[in-house]
Amino acid sequence: MNKGVIIALSSIGIAQGLKIPIHYYRKGEWRPEKLFETGGMPSSHSAGVSSLAAYIALNRGTPTIDFALSVVFGLIVMYDAQGIRRQTGELTLKVNDLDELIDKIHENDPVPYVEKAPDPLKEVLGHKPGEVLGGALLGALLGFAGYRLSKKW
Template structure:
């Protein structure tokens, strides 16, 4: 694997690992499933693409087509994390609440609701703008560090 790929993947892993203590600070309990969930602080997607673009900018230069591709790719990923994926998560919250309400109504009228309860939809899919920004800053720092270590 090349250094740019290692930089991006290791930054994604670091961002996911950071979610664990942040989640603990917010909720007061360790939830190891946080390591494998999407959404939350910081955005590992943003961290990964920002580290890749930063590393390439420092290695090849901002005018390089490699940087242009990685930066454009990164912007699309970050926009998607705050936009479409976030809206899908918000819709999942509403649908899960609707499902719970239908379940309540079914208890009042037995036999009118489906027999097998479906699994709840995943609600935490996207990111708030601050989660994306922190992920991007983490990625920029990681890309810079990777390039600095490569030079030694």
């Protein structure tokens, strides 16, 4: 398999794994399910794309089209993680609050109203800028480490 792909996927897995102890340190809650959740510190998407860019830069050099593509697509992924996905998560908070408000209104409404309540929407979808930066720095470090280790394969 392609070493760059192995390094990027490993970086994503490591970043996801780090979410568990970081969440425990910050909140005092041990939540292994964080391994499979989006959002939080560090951004695994940022770690994956930045480790790939770092590996390509060290392996092929920065003037290559490979590096240019990895940087451009990496920046798009990081922008999306902290911009669009974060805004979607914040909008979801408001929708869930609105759903609770509607339930309270119907409790006081004498007219019988029967509707199956939908499951609450997932509220943490994206990242804060610091989480994206943390993932990018972790990824660059893992890309460098992966490059060094790949020389021994």
